[in-house]
Amino acid sequence: MNKLDFDWKPLVLVPLLALLVLPFIGSSSTWVTLTVAGLAMGMIIFIIASGLTLVFGLMDVLNFGHGVFIALGAFVATSVLGAMADYTASGSLWTNLLAILPAMVVAMLVAAAVGLAFERFIVRPVYGNHLKQILITMGGMIIGEELIKVIWGPLQIPLPLPEALRGSYYLGDAAVQKYRLLAVVVGLLVFAMLLWTLTRTKIGLLIRAGVQDREMVESLGYRISVLFVGVFVVGSALAGLGGVMWGLYQQNVIPQMGAQVNVLIFIVLIIGGLGSTTGALIGALLVGLMANYTGFLVPKAALFSNIVLMMAILLWRPQGVYALSR
Amino acid sequence: MLNRLLSHDLPRSRVLAVLLVAIVLALALTPFLVPGVKALNVAAKVLVFIVLVASFDLLLGYTGIVSFAHTMFFGIGAYGVAIALTRMGPSWTALAVGIACALAMSFVLALAIGLFSLRVRAIFFSMITLAFAAAFQTLASQLSEFTGGEDGLTFKVPPQLQPSFELSSTPLFGVDLDGRLLAYYLLFVVAVVLVLAMLRIVNSPFGRVTQAIRENEFRAEAIGYRVVVYRTTSAILSALFATLAGAMLAIWLRYNGPDTSLSFEIMLDVLLIVVIGGMGTIYGAVIGSALFVVAQSYLQDLLRLASEATSGLPWLSALLSPDRWLLWLGLLFVLSVYYFPTGIVGKLRSIKPRPPQPRPPAGQVRQSAALK
Numbered sequence: 001m002n003k004l005d006f007d008w009k010p011l012v013l014v015p016l017l018a019l020l021v022l023p024f025i026g027s028s029s030t031w032v033t034l035t036v037a038g039l040a041m042g043m044i045i046f047i048i049a050s051g052l053t054l055v056f057g058l059m060d061v062l063n064f065g066h067g068v069f070i071a072l073g074a075f076v077a078t079s080v081l082g083a084m085a086d087y088t089a090s091g092s093l094w095t096n097l098l099a100i101l102p103a104m105v106v107a108m109l110v111a112a113a114v115g116l117a118f119e120r121f122i123v124r125p126v127y128g129n130h131l132k133q134i135l136i137t138m139g140g141m142i143i144g145e146e147l148i149k150v151i152w153g154p155l156q157i158p159l160p161l162p163e164a165l166r167g168s169y170y171l172g173d174a175a176v177q178k179y180r181l182l183a184v185v186v187g188l189l190v191f192a193m194l195l196w197t198l199t200r201t202k203i204g205l206l207i208r209a210g211v212q213d214r215e216m217v218e219s220l221g222y223r224i225s226v227l228f229v230g231v232f233v234v235g236s237a238l239a240g241l242g243g244v245m246w247g248l249y250q251q252n253v254i255p256q257m258g259a260q261v262n263v264l265i266f267i268v269l270i271i272g273g274l275g276s277t278t279g280a281l282i283g284a285l286l287v288g289l290m291a292n293y294t295g296f297l298v299p300k301a302a303l304f305s306n307i308v309l310m311m312a313i314l315l316w317r318p319q320g321v322y323a324l325s326r
Numbered sequence: 327m328l329n330r331l332l333s334h335d336l337p338r339s340r341v342l343a344v345l346l347v348a349i350v351l352a353l354a355l356t357p358f359l360v361p362g363v364k365a366l367n368v369a370a371k372v373l374v375f376i377v378l379v380a381s382f383d384l385l386l387g388y389t390g391i392v393s394f395a396h397t398m399f400f401g402i403g404a405y406g407v408a409i410a411l412t413r414m415g416p417s418w419t420a421l422a423v424g425i426a427c428a429l430a431m432s433f434v435l436a437l438a439i440g441l442f443s444l445r446v447r448a449i450f451f452s453m454i455t456l457a458f459a460a461a462f463q464t465l466a467s468q469l470s471e472f473t474g475g476e477d478g479l480t481f482k483v484p485p486q487l488q489p490s491f492e493l494s495s496t497p498l499f500g501v502d503l504d505g506r507l508l509a510y511y512l513l514f515v516v517a518v519v520l521v522l523a524m525l526r527i528v529n530s531p532f533g534r535v536t537q538a539i540r541e542n543e544f545r546a547e548a549i550g551y552r553v554v555v556y557r558t559t560s561a562i563l564s565a566l567f568a569t570l571a572g573a574m575l576a577i578w579l580r581y582n583g584p585d586t587s588l589s590f591e592i593m594l595d596v597l598l599i600v601v602i603g604g605m606g607t608i609y610g611a612v613i614g615s616a617l618f619v620v621a622q623s624y625l626q627d628l629l630r631l632a633s634e635a636t637s638g639l640p641w642l643s644a645l646l647s648p649d650r651w652l653l654w655l656g657l658l659f660v661l662s663v664y665y666f667p668t669g670i671v672g673k674l675r676s677i678k679p680r681p682p683q684p685r686p687p688a689g690q691v692r693q694s695a696a697l698k
Contacts, residue, residue: 062449125664130448132663134392135601139660142594146653150644259590263460266453274449300468307461310454311442318445 010278010321014285021293029173034292040180042281042288043187044249048242049265049272049280050190051235057275058211058231061123062130064137066265067258068144069236072114073107073243074253075148078157080106088162096162100244107244108237114144115236119229141258148255156254159247183245190238194277207231267306271313273320282321286313331522333529337609339674346609349616353514357507364623370510370578372619373517374571379599380524380611381567386597387606388528389560390540392448394593395439395455398462399432399565401588403572406431408479408582409472416482425573429566436565440558463588478583483509487577513574520570525608527563536560537606594652598659604669613670626651 018035025031052066080103081088087099122140126132161179168175198204210217210224218224246261247253268287272279287306294305313321329336337343352359356369378400385391406428407421414420443454466473473479483505485491491505527533535556538546547553576582595618603614626648633646645653666673 062453064452122660131390131392132667134449134452135597135663136660138594138597139656139663142598142652142656143660146650146656150650150653154649263457267457270450270453270457304461304465307457310457314442 007322010282013282013321014289017286017289021289021297024297025293027173030296032171032174033176034296035289036174036176037180038289038292039285040177040183040288041249041291042285044183044242044245045264045268045288046187046281046284047183047190047238047245048261049268049284050194050277051238051242052265053269053272053275053277053280054194054238055232055235056269057277058207059127059228060211061127061232062133062137062274063123063235064134064262065118065122065141065144065258066137066235066239067260067262068141068148069111069115069239069258070243070246070261071145071148071253071255071258073111073240074159074247074257075152075157075243075255076107076110076240077103077244077247078152078159078253081159081162088160091163093164096164099162100165100248104241104244107240109240111240111243112233112237115233115239116229118236119232123232141262145255145258152255154255156252158252160251161248165248179248183249186241186245190241191277191281198277203227264306267310270310270320273317273322276320276322279320279322333522333525335525335529335608337675339671339677341677342609342613342671342674345613345674349612350518353616357510366506366510368619368623370513371623372616373513374575374578375596375599375615375619376612377517377520377571377574378568379596379603379615380521380608381564381571382596383600383605383608383611384524384528384567385560385564386600387604387608387610388533388540389536389557390448391444391557391561392452393455393561393564394452394590395459395462396564396568396596397588397590397593398459399436399568400572400575400592401462401466401584402432402435403428403569403574404576404582404587405466405473405479405572406569407573407576408474408481411481411483411576412474412479416484416488418484421484421577425570428569428573432565432569433562436562437558440561441554444554444557444561459588459590459593463584463590466588467584474583476584478581478586480581483577483580487512509578513578516570516574520567521608521612524567528608532556532559540606598655600669601659602662602669604671604673605667607669607671610669610671617670622651 018031018038022028022031025034048070051069052063055066056062081099084099084102087095090096118140122136123133126136165179165182168177169181170176198208206217206222206224207227210222210227214224246257250257264287268280268283270283271286272281272283286309290305290309291302294301317323337346353369353372357366360366378396382393382396385393385396403425406424408424410420410424410427414423439455439458443451467476469475482488486505487509488505491508492503497503528536535546535551538549538551539553539556543553546556572587575587579586599614599618600611602618603612604610629646629648629651633643633648636642636646644650662669668676
């Protein structure tokens with residue numbers, strides 16, 4: 001994509017929304033607090049949704065079982081952080097990060113391994129058939145959720161934040177929670193890595209070419225099927241990472257969390273345009289901001305805000321802000 | 327006569343026909359065959375689910391649309407009855423008003439969702455309905471003064487359907503002829519009528535067109551059918567039948583809350599039943615619902631026994647615990663999507679009766695075919 005024909009309009013949506021809400025909130029410090037919180041929440045949502053949008057954009061597979069990988073990541077994190085209680089209890093930031101990092105890595109590895117099996121047994125037989133994909137991945141989600149209940153039990157498990165990540169920094173009167181800063185950093189890293197891989201590396205080139213014309217790339221001697229399995233595994237790993245972030249954000253995990261998060265992710269993807277990474281980021285930021293603003297202004301309308309947002313965006317662009325030209 | 331009742335869509339399989347007759351007879355005679363409150367509750371639940379699942383089959387099996395907002399309409403029906411009976415007192419008028427309002431609301435919502443999102447790809451539609459269903463569930467639990475919030479509404483049904491109502495003081499075959507029995511038979515008659523009506527719809531010219539759309543949307547459009555109109559009509563019809571199923575549930579339970587009629591678990595149950603029973607058959611809904619609800623109510627005891635028997639192996643025991651029965655159902659679901667895409671009914675229909683051995687001359691075959 002060259003700089004000239006880059007579609008900038010969707011990028012304006014995020015600051016536009018933030019500015020539109022400013023007069024309603026009144027005090028600027030509250031607005032800064034809410035906006036930063038919203039952006040951070042959006043970043044976490046983006047990490048969760050990125051795997052799904054990747055898999056859909058490149059393989060044209062809609063995984064309704066994506067939520068299970070998120071729940072899996074969160075539950076793995078409870079086990080890992082529970083085992084490293086000495087590290088999380090200490091007040092130093094670096095020791096805490098030393099606990100969170102392995103939790104993330106293990107969660108990603110477990111989710112990736114499960115994703116490999118999921119792709120092989122659940123998704124592979126139904127490539128190219130959307131109706132069956134929806135049914136099968138939904139079935140996979142049911143099975144996954146039940147297995148999580150078997151392993152970790154059906155009850156809610158607390159996932160407290162490590163000591164040094166609790167509390168907030170203050171900019172004047174505006175409070176910024178420390179954990180949300182971490183979320184922004186991780187989210188930006190994921191976004192940058194995805195874009196860089198897809199647009200600047202040979203693997204990304206092959207994947208994009210495989211999407212355009214699979215047979216041609218295969219006839220040039222590349223194994224597209226292996227690449228696509230890799231894409232699915234990476235998508236699952238990202239879901240696992242997102243699960244850790246989301247679990248720490250909620251400070252507890254329940255087995256049903258996959259199904260709950262699914263709704264949120266789908267709204268984000270519909271807003272962003274299925275399969276577009278940048279679109280998913282914009283969608284996630286909008287949803288995050290919207291959730292925080294409405295939570296402050298009209299607490300009862302939190303979930304509807306997303307639906308209203310989705311409707312508004314779809315009226316403007318029926319395929320989402322960055323529709324893939326398929 | 328029977329052929330006309332079933333809209334010339336006969337079971338086309340001997341085993342299936344026997345099963346269907348057995349299920350209908352069992353449901354018709356439950357109060358007299360199996361004593362006890364639990365059995366009657368299970369049978370009533372089967373009736374409700376048959377209508378609900380068959381209505382979902384209109385959409386999924388016959389039109390090829392995956393909607394996750396089906397329980398929304400189910401809930402609208404149940405809430406319509408619940409709210410009307412709570413506000414207007416237990417009378418038949420209130421019941422009629424509640425059902426009418428619910429149907430109107432479902433019609434408008436289904437039309438809106440259909441026109442809004444059936445133009446886009448199937449995947450988009452599924453995702454949008456999922457979001458809608460979640461929002462509606464939140465709405466129902468938020469508007470607590472209207473819907474009773476998380477606690478739901480407990481209400482009185484019209485006097486003739488209350489347990490205290492006596493049709494006659496002498497029991498018939500040892501069964502008290504009270505209001506519960508009347509309510510049960512009301513449900514039974516309604517379910518039979520609705521299922522026959524749905525059979526009528528799917529075997530009508532309209533139903534043929536929806537199947538054409540399911541098979542090849544592009545070609546159907548090319549022949550000159552307006553796909554969006556047919557799809558939206560199908561979505562509305564399915565929503566209306568689901569609403570009636572919800573009303574049946576509310577009449578039977580005399581209670582309604584977000585978890586009883588709106589929860590996503592019910593949506594998953596419906597999806598499982600329709601696929602395992604057989605998509606695009608309507609009969610699959612009957613067979614599937616009966617199997618599913620009975621299994622849910624009675625098989626869990628078997629699982630409990632199995633779980634206790636394997637208590638030496640904690641892993642296996644945990645897998646076999648009765649709370650985990652959805653796991654096995656999910657596995658069955660996935661396997662059935664792969665190996666019997668047409669479900670139980672399709673499987674039964676595809677089994678050909680064995681050709682008679684040894685092969686007789688052709689004339690005799692024709693004769694025996696004529697005798698059938």
